[in-house]
Amino acid sequence: MSHAKVPTELAKRAARLRAQIDDANYRYYVLDNPTISDPEYDRLLRELQTLEAEHPELVTPDSPTQRVGARPSGEFAEVRHAIPMLSLNNAFSDEEAADFVRRIEAALGVEAPEFSVEPKLDGLAISLRYEGGVFVQGATRGDGSVGEDVTPNLRTVKAIPLHLRGDGWPRVLEVRGEVYMPKAAFEAYNAAALKRGDKTLANPRNGAAGSLRQLDPRITASRPLAFFAYGVGAVEGGRLPRTHSATLALLREWGFPVSPLAATAKGLDGLLDYYRRVGARRDALPYDIDGVVYKLDRYDWQEELGFVSRAPRWALAHKYPAQEQMTTVEAIDVQVGRTGAITPVARLKAVQVAGVTVTNATLHNADQVARLDVRVGDTVIVRRAGDVIPEVVRVVPERRPPGTHPWHMPKRCPVCGSELVREEGEAAWRCSAGLFCPAQRKEAIRHFASRRAMDIEGLGERYIEDLCDLGYVETVADLYRLTLEDFLEMKRRADERDGTVPETARQGKVATKWAENLVAAIERSKQTTLERFLFALGIRDVGEATAKTLARHFGALDALAQADGAALLEVPDVGPVVASRIAAFFRERHNLEVIARLRAAGVTWKEGAPQHNAGGPLAGQTAVLTGTLSALTRDEAKAKLEALGAKVAGSVSKKTHFVVAGEAAGSKLDKARELGVEIWDEARLLAFLEHHGG
Numbered sequence: 001m002s003h004a005k006v007p008t009e010l011a012k013r014a015a016r017l018r019a020q021i022d023d024a025n026y027r028y029y030v031l032d033n034p035t036i037s038d039p040e041y042d043r044l045l046r047e048l049q050t051l052e053a054e055h056p057e058l059v060t061p062d063s064p065t066q067r068v069g070a071r072p073s074g075e076f077a078e079v080r081h082a083i084p085m086l087s088l089n090n091a092f093s094d095e096e097a098a099d100f101v102r103r104i105e106a107a108l109g110v111e112a113p114e115f116s117v118e119p120k121l122d123g124l125a126i127s128l129r130y131e132g133g134v135f136v137q138g139a140t141r142g143d144g145s146v147g148e149d150v151t152p153n154l155r156t157v158k159a160i161p162l163h164l165r166g167d168g169w170p171r172v173l174e175v176r177g178e179v180y181m182p183k184a185a186f187e188a189y190n191a192a193a194l195k196r197g198d199k200t201l202a203n204p205r206n207g208a209a210g211s212l213r214q215l216d217p218r219i220t221a222s223r224p225l226a227f228f229a230y231g232v233g234a235v236e237g238g239r240l241p242r243t244h245s246a247t248l249a250l251l252r253e254w255g256f257p258v259s260p261l262a263a264t265a266k267g268l269d270g271l272l273d274y275y276r277r278v279g280a281r282r283d284a285l286p287y288d289i290d291g292v293v294y295k296l297d298r299y300d301w302q303e304e305l306g307f308v309s310r311a312p313r314w315a316l317a318h319k320y321p322a323q324e325q326m327t328t329v330e331a332i333d334v335q336v337g338r339t340g341a342i343t344p345v346a347r348l349k350a351v352q353v354a355g356v357t358v359t360n361a362t363l364h365n366a367d368q369v370a371r372l373d374v375r376v377g378d379t380v381i382v383r384r385a386g387d388v389i390p391e392v393v394r395v396v397p398e399r400r401p402p403g404t405h406p407w408h409m410p411k412r413c414p415v416c417g418s419e420l421v422r423e424e425g426e427a428a429w430r431c432s433a434g435l436f437c438p439a440q441r442k443e444a445i446r447h448f449a450s451r452r453a454m455d456i457e458g459l460g461e462r463y464i465e466d467l468c469d470l471g472y473v474e475t476v477a478d479l480y481r482l483t484l485e486d487f488l489e490m491k492r493r494a495d496e497r498d499g500t501v502p503e504t505a506r507q508g509k510v511a512t513k514w515a516e517n518l519v520a521a522i523e524r525s526k527q528t529t530l531e532r533f534l535f536a537l538g539i540r541d542v543g544e545a546t547a548k549t550l551a552r553h554f555g556a557l558d559a560l561a562q563a564d565g566a567a568l569l570e571v572p573d574v575g576p577v578v579a580s581r582i583a584a585f586f587r588e589r590h591n592l593e594v595i596a597r598l599r600a601a602g603v604t605w606k607e608g609a610p611q612h613n614a615g616g617p618l619a620g621q622t623a624v625l626t627g628t629l630s631a632l633t634r635d636e637a638k639a640k641l642e643a644l645g646a647k648v649a650g651s652v653s654k655k656t657h658f659v660v661a662g663e664a665a666g667s668k669l670d671k672a673r674e675l676g677v678e679i680w681d682e683a684r685l686l687a688f689l690e691h692h693g694g
């Protein structure tokens with residue numbers, strides 16, 4: 001008996017593979033919820049195929065290598081396919097594609113035959129039956145011979161014609177194609193599902209399958225599915241052209257969407273060229289493709305070649321590297337961005353995704369980690385498409401090991417140890433030490449030196465990079481220690497590092513003017529104003545205008561630094577969010593140290609008495625400025641009104657107390673008249689300001 005020759009370990013292995021693949025098929029095709037990745041599935045199937053090829057005695061009639069898909073779930077009526085719906089043989093390399101072409105050329109005795117070439121959409125195969133040009137029944141592929149009747153659901157897919165256009169169609173026509181979920185629809189669906197706390201779709205393919213196999217067609221209708229036709233099944237009472245490509249053209253005329261990427265190609269070179277051209281566009285396509293499909297174009301040649309157990313010999317799916325993979329999470333760290341935003345990052349067991357080794361994937365923010373419930377030790381699906389940073393798409397809950405814990409945001413910045421804060425309604429946590437944190441250093445200096453802040457002329461991006469990278473400054477306070485020699489040395493080292501020694505230096509001359517100018521600009525910047533200084537600190541949402549108001553309101557830096565939330569809320573224009581940002585900034589010891597060092601270095605400004613205007617003559621009043629004033633700018637007028645206690649708003653409402661109307665005032669003035677709001681002209685404003693010492 002031949003059975004005796006097969007070692008028992010191999011028989012056991014084959015049985016184990018069969019069980020694993022059967023289970024994967026069930027989860028993938030029936031539950032639409034896979035628990036292993038496609039590449040992993042493909043590896044298992046290949047291993048079984050190889051094993052069975054080497055030991056044909058191992059092949060069982062129910063082996064997954066002999067079958068397509070999975071038995072229908074039983075929830076739908078069954079549809080028997082007159083012509084079976086097969087799978088496709090796969091090629092994962094150019095060599096495998098070359099073997100395919102070689103076998104065809106040998107079998108037919110031709111050279112470089114013509115192929116119909118199409119993208120391989122990642123959705124699910126369906127068959128649409130038209131009788132007398134009217135759509136009568138639609139079915140899934142099922143196990144290839146028996147599928148599920150999903151006619152009412154398919155009727156909701158707008159891309160599927162309910163009757164055919166034009167004429168000349170056969171009395172009975174079965175059109176086959178792929179129902180798919182466009183990427184944007186998939187992402188929108190999952191974002192909404194995460195918000196609701198619902199189950200997400202594993203990927204667009206399972207999204208399409210799951211949506212189509214709903215018992216309630218209204219659910220299908222609510223999911224935006226699309227369709228491309230790629231072939232025909234049964235044909236009665238009519239004839240089709242002699243090639244596949246001509247048939248596709250005809251289907252297009254009859255009203256079916258056919259992929260605009262469908263084309264023809266000659267021989268292996270033509271196929272590989274197509275593979276690369278479509279591959280280059282893969283990420284930009286609005287739907288997922290996992291490969292391209294080559295089909296021998298002439299139907300008579302297709303018939304000559306025939307089928308193997310589960311796939312035609314005349315067609316091949318040439319796959320692209322998978323964009324999704326499964327791997328495990330070894331740790332969850334946080335990264336600090338240049339403005340202090342904290343991003344949780346999953347450290348992964350290295351995995352190849354779309355041709356690149358991936359060891360980190362972004363988790364975006366704390367909310368996302370919580371929604372996905374990613375834990376150290378979890379098996380996750382990682383996705384990488386194009387240049388986009390790899391991201392964790394979801395957890396495979398079935399694979400969670402015992403003893404895992406939900407993840408929590410750390411309390412302190414991993415780079416500088418300062419407190420992490422998050423404001424109401426914000427997704428991001430942030431390091432509160434904007435002035436001190438090395439991760440935020442360059443951004444802090446760039447802002448500090450900018451024209452509207454400390455105005456250090458000439459301190460551009462390039463020098464800031466070099467000063468930080470070569471260790472000359474750690475915080476903005478270090479700028480005031482830099483000497484002419486420091487700058488020249490820094491430049492020399494940067495040139496050496498970059499291999500860009502300037503011509504003048506080669507001649508023994510050293511350009512020094514730029515450095516002298518910089519030292520002078522830094523020196524000049526020491527004399528500043530409180531409002532510029534406050535703006536320069538880079539407190540989030542404290543722009544120039546708020547800095548100005550704060551400076552006027554508190555008069556002195558220490559008064560502001562010591563103000564509590566209630567005191568800050570008294571400042572015009574400062575709401576709870578900004579108040580909490582200011583308080584968090586001055587609560588952080590590291591920031592206070594940098595400020596102390598700046599003052600010690602000689603940075604000064606004039607301080608004045610606080611201008612709390614709670615008791616000002618305009619306290620509690622809201623004013624609106626419109627039109628052009630001649631004696632002062634709108635900003636000046638605003639500042640003066642605020643100094644007297646008014647709140648200056650941008651639009652007129654019933655709450656407005658008065659409107660100052662300059663030249664050419666427009667709709668705001670009309671609105672004020674309509675609402676009966678008091679109107680001041682410029683003369684009245686100036687008189688009022690003068691009277692109150694403005």
Ligand SMILES: NC(=O)c1ccc[n+]([C@@H]2O[C@H](COP(=O)([O-])OP(=O)(O)OC[C@H]3O[C@@H](n4cnc5c(N)ncnc54)[C@H](O)[C@@H]3O)[C@@H](O)[C@H]2O)c1
Nearest residue numbers: 024028034036037038041087088118120121124125230293
């Ligand atoms: N992760 C899992 O657990 C799991 C389980 C089962 C299957 N799978 C995945 O499914 C694949 C097998 O699925 P399959 O049997 O549907 O084969 P397939 O996806 O490799 O190829 C056949 C299918 O391609 C589709 N297709 C798209 N464009 C086409 C075109 N232009 N012309 C013809 N067909 C086109 C059709 O739906 C057709 O049925 C595996 O390679 C694996 O990636 C994964």
Ligand SMILES: [Zn+2]
Nearest residue numbers: 413416431437
């Ligand atoms: Zn930090």
